[in-house]
Amino acid sequence: MYRLLTRASLGAALIAESLLAGGTAHAEPAPLVRVVLESFVAYDLEENGHDEIYVEAQRDGKSRRLFPTTGALSVARNDCVYISGDGCPSGTNYRGYYSSIRPLYEANGKLLMVTLYDDDLSGDDALVNVPIWPQPISENQYFREDADINGYHYAFNFRLEPAY
Numbered sequence: 224m225y226r227l228l229t230r231a232s233l234g235a236a237l238i239a240e241s242l243l244a245g246g247t248a249h250a251e252p253a254p255l256v257r258v259v260l261e262s263f264v265a266y267d268l269e270e271n272g273h274d275e276i277y278v279e280a281q282r283d284g285k286s287r288r289l290f291p292t293t294g295a296l297s298v299a300r301n302d303c304v305y306i307s308g309d310g311c312p313s314g315t316n317y318r319g320y321y322s323s324i325r326p327l328y329e330a331n332g333k334l335l336m337v338t339l340y341d342d343d344l345s346g347d348d349a350l351v352n353v354p355i356w357p358q359p360i361s362e363n364q365y366f367r368e369d370a371d372i373n374g375y376h377y378a379f380n381f382r383l384e385p386a387y
């Protein structure tokens with residue numbers, strides 16, 4: 224359902240270069256990861272008119288907010304909400320200059336669920352669930368989910384950054 228992309232060869236080359244130059248690059252993988260939301264696109268909505276979106280990460284039954292910092296963001300069909308990373312696909316309605324919370328987690332291999340929700344009065348809908356099992360990393364890992372199911376269609380992009 225999702226693709227995991229790494230830039231292993233580039234990362235290894237950069238680390239080797241930094242060590243030769245006496246830089247501060249870490250040779251060991253990071254014990255922590257930071258969850259960084261990049262963007263999402265509402266190609267087709269769950270409801271008519273607008274969905275009210277928020278994104279959370281959950282581990283061990285504890286939820287932590289990524290976006291927005293409070294409440295939910297109302298989106299229309301074809302809106303692309305951009306926070307960081309690659310830009311929006313052509314043909315989408317760019318909505319930028321948003322920020323997100325970037326929580327830290329132990330890279331201990333335990334399940335971490337990153338979920339895009341639609342806020343509803345009668346129980347929120349989990350539109351896109353991306354389960355990940357973070358391991359220690361030395362370079363960014365990218366997660367690209369395209370969920371075209373149950374009458375709605377969202378693209379959802381985030382990354383893990385190594386943190387020390």
Ligand SMILES: [Ca+2]
Nearest residue numbers: 269341343348
């Ligand atoms: Ca709904």
Ligand SMILES: [Ca+2]
Nearest residue numbers: 275341342343
């Ligand atoms: Ca709703």
